[in-house]
Amino acid sequence: MLAYIRGKLATVAMGWVVVEVQGIGYRLHIPAMTPLPGIGQEVKFHTHMVVREDGLQVYGFSREDQMECFLALLDVAGVGPKVALAVVSFLQPEALRLAVAGGDVNPLVKVPGVGKKTAQRILLELKDKLKGPFEGNDLSESAGPVSGQTAAAEEDAVAALLSLGYGQAEARQAVDKACKKTAPGDVSHIIKYALKELAPAK
Template sequence: MIGRITGTLLEKNPPQILVDVHGVGYEIDVPMSTFYGLPATGAQVSLHTHHVVREDGHFLFGFATDEERTTFRQLLKVSGVGARMALAVLSGLSVNDLAQAVALQETGRLVKIPGIGKKTAERLLLELRDKLGKALPNLSGARLAAAPDSAPDARSDILNALLALGYNEREALGAMKGLAEGISVSEGIRLALRHLSKS
């Protein structure tokens, strides 16, 4: 199993990144919570990873903190939840927010995440109720050192990230309307997701 990756960040195409480790490029899917804190391309990055082996291939998922990875693994244990849905949950809610939603049994916070209906949300909250608190005694996860990643095509990257998370083009473009010119990709995604969670 691959438990940690440290190398040079070559590409950022949310939710996937490419990390070069001694000449080998690893494609890693990350939640938006991790994506926000990534340094600029060309910089060194270190991620906790979860390696999934399936008949159709090997898949790597990366996380800024061990708490995120632990939560991801707990989500995978919930019946009917696969890696993509677990990634979507962590993209829509921080570890702390998810723990709070579970503690308060708030289905409303989960159904705002694309691909999660009321029944799935209820099942998640029920099955995580006893697991999440024990698995995450310390919910204060430090983020990766962030560097501004503004680029001329930031709006395109923001749109692609929202589409990759399951929002349709109309929803994504609507959430991007109020974004300032020259905004960084990570900040744009964060603000757009905040807008979508309120709508």
């Protein structure tokens, strides 16, 4: 099993690269928008190998948490490497974790190849596997002025919503409403309530 590959970037194409290591070129499927150096420069990718009937495929990720999300998605029924790669290409790990924590299908259904049923299955099956980015960090119990913590938590919540594709105005409004329903400084709960505010009415 390949844990990672470090070598020189030899080829860059749409959705894949070739990394040369001691004269051997490894072709890696990578997420779209992966930041890359110039040809000939050193790169390192965390890797996962998928064995298929028609051969082996290696997937590479510049961020380890991105690969963790990819592997979690592969455990979801009906989600293969192609769809999992599309999800991590479209959503950064923080955004995916926020969507799962808030039970929000909206970011997922925007991913090419992911329908509503698949998105709902992803949310259901990853609920206990992907922890929210702020889980375990209870700002309301940490030291420091409560007012300062509250303001910082609100700004973090707004920034998280912006990363999911919401506009500045709607994100701010949702956070303001959420802050009236949860403890000051609790970022994870603010985000969860804000996502509920932003969810379309049924």
